[in-house]
Amino acid sequence: MDSKSLHFIPADKESYLRKINSLPSVLIFDLEDSVSSSMKEQARTNLLALAEENSQRLKTSYVRINAFENREEFERDMLLVKELDLQRLILPKVDDPRTLELLGAEAALDECMILIESFQALRSMETYLDFDFVSSAALGIEDLLAPIPFLNANLKTLKDGVMLDFFLRVNACEKEPVATISLEFDDLESFEKECWSLRSMGYQRKMSIHPSQIEIINKVFAPTSEEVEWATRIQEISNNFEESLSYSNVNGTIVSPPKVIKAKKILRK
Numbered sequence: 001m002d003s004k005s006l007h008f009i010p011a012d013k014e015s016y017l018r019k020i021n022s023l024p025s026v027l028i029f030d031l032e033d034s035v036s037s038s039m040k041e042q043a044r045t046n047l048l049a050l051a052e053e054n055s056q057r058l059k060t061s062y063v064r065i066n067a068f069e070n071r072e073e074f075e076r077d078m079l080l081v082k083e084l085d086l087q088r089l090i091l092p093k094v095d096d097p098r099t100l101e102l103l104g105a106e107a108a109l110d111e112c113m114i115l116i117e118s119f120q121a122l123r124s125m126e127t128y129l130d131f132d133f134v135s136s137a138a139l140g141i142e143d144l145l146a147p148i149p150f151l152n153a154n155l156k157t158l159k160d161g162v163m164l165d166f167f168l169r170v171n172a173c174e175k176e177p178v179a180t181i182s183l184e185f186d187d188l189e190s191f192e193k194e195c196w197s198l199r200s201m202g203y204q205r206k207m208s209i210h211p212s213q214i215e216i217i218n219k220v221f222a223p224t225s226e227e228v229e230w231a232t233r234i235q236e237i238s239n240n241f242e243e244s245l246s247y248s249n250v251n252g253t254i255v256s257p258p259k260v261i262k263a264k265k266i267l268r269k
Helices: 037-053 055-059 071-084 097-106 119-123 125-129 141-145 156-172 188-201 211-220 225-238 257-268
Strands: 005-010 026-030 062-064 088-091 111-116 134-139 176-178 206-208 248-250 253-255
Touching: 005 211, 026 037, 037 055, 037 071, 071 097, 088 097, 097 111, 097 125, 111 125, 119 125, 125 134, 125 156, 134 156, 141 156, 156 176, 156 188, 188 211, 206 211, 225 253, 225 257, 253 257
Parallel strands: 005 026, 005 206, 026 062, 062 088, 088 111, 111 134, 134 176
Antiparallel strands: 248 253
């Protein structure tokens, strides 16, 4: 099963880095928010060492670099990106297309995930998603809601509405929307409910910040046995027909082109 979790690892924490092979998750090595200013250089040094010891894991992981607004650290991160030929980056606090122009000019990326963390950035998001190397986007909901003078727990309607709007807009740009972190790692029951709610909006992957969240994410965002059974049945029936055929009733099962597309996507997950 492909991992549905994208797990943050503070790159300055050597004890965390020693455990990465045991984590059933796509990894995000963080150089930004989870690393204090005094430890930024140590974090970069640790990634240089990791490139020597476990280069394959590093190449299949993401690295979240510092935001362009933190210009000195951003430029140091970009030197590291070039030295290690990193192909998968996460760019935080995107609010100006010129940042992406600079990133595209300086690095040859396979994938770049952008983090939308303000209402200003949300308003212009399609401009950022238009860059070819941008493959996905996540919403920094904690940062986004920070200016609103109510506890986030009392903003569920707003939060759900923004998350759904974000999913639809990113999908409309033919990029992948990724559900961002949750601070619920003590109350795993609430965390699982949140995951099911995001799944019902269409999200297929979610970020994690604590190892206890990984298993729940991988379980919730994987196809259910009911979905796999349904998809297998549709696939078996459709194999006997041209995919271009319109709606058909085969032994009481309605088969249609949209159902065939959905079945294939479920079975690929």
